[in-house]
Amino acid sequence: MDDVQQLGEMLRHYAESEVHKKQLFESQSAEWATRIGELFDQIQQWLAPVLAPHLLEVSREAYVASGPSAPVETSTFKTEKLSILIAGKPVDFVPDVMGVGGLISVAVTGFTGARVGSVSLVCLPPATSWQWRKTNGLKDPDTFAFDANFLAQQLQSLIPRDRS
Structure with missing residues (x-):
């Protein structure tokens, strides 16, 4: 094979890999958007009885x-954000750009009392369960299974207590 043929072969392989990468990205992006929509639907269902x-x-x-x-x-990452207003305090669920391997993370604002730290929901397909991750400084994040009861406990912490 001469160099021109080799160049042609390299270009063909490159084009095929780029098409594959684009298809993979598009399917992961669609999954990303679907999973976020399902998460927000679930949160709304959980909270519907107490609105x-x-x-x-x-x-x-x-x-x-x-x-x-x-x-x-x-950005091609068109989605939605979900906001909860509880006892006058806002809590926002804001999707991050899809990460490596289709990683889905949603920043959760309104919970961190500490100056450093953050809360997010994370799901790494093919897993279907969401995890609540609380990071504070350099130590490993605290991770909890995210369900209706866990969300309710977190929201309860935002309701002012009567101190009488």
Whole structure:
């Protein structure tokens, strides 16, 4: 095989791998958006029995996830964010750009009392369960299974206590 033929062969392999990468990215992106929608549907179902105007409200709005690798102007990660207003305190579930291997993470704001730290929900397909991750500084994150009771406990912590 001469160098020109080898160049042609290399280009063909490259084109095939790029098509494969694009297809994989598109299928993972679709899964990412579907899983976030299902998570938000589930949270709304869990909280439906206790919704009350001005006490507990849930809303969703269109959102484009962005990050260093996907600026908001060109991001293909179109989804929604979910907001909970409980006793006047906002809690937002904001999707991050899809990570390596289809990693799905949702930043959760409104819970961290410490100056450093964050809370997120994480799901790494093919797993279907979500985990609540609380990080604080450099130590390993605290990880909990995320379900209706766990969410309820977290939201209870935001309700002011009567100190009388």
